[in-house]
Amino acid sequence: MTRLRHAALAAAFLGFAAAPAWAQATAPATPAPATNLDSKPGTLSDKLSDTNGVIKPTGNVDPEMHKAAPQAGTMPVIKPGAVAPGTAK
DSSP: OHHHHHHHHHHHHHHHHHHHHHHOOOOOOOOOOOBTTTTSOSOHHHHHHHTTTOOOBOSOSOTTOOSOOOOTTOSOOOOTTSSOTTOOO
16 A cells, blocks of 8 residues: 555656646747848848947837837936945835
């Protein structure tokens, strides 16, 4: 009886250990959006050099986006030593 109990316990343990692997699904394959570098000939380094390192998507990326992106450079910068130690939250 103890052998059967040990075998059942081992089978249950292995079954529960494999359950998370069964639950995982593979992500659907979605193509990457087109960029302004796709149509240019040459190496990727040459393409990035021509655009100063800025990759821009082609066309209208998200027609439902109504709010413009925030202006760059508006992040406040706190210099080292400007705040006493232990006061920052």
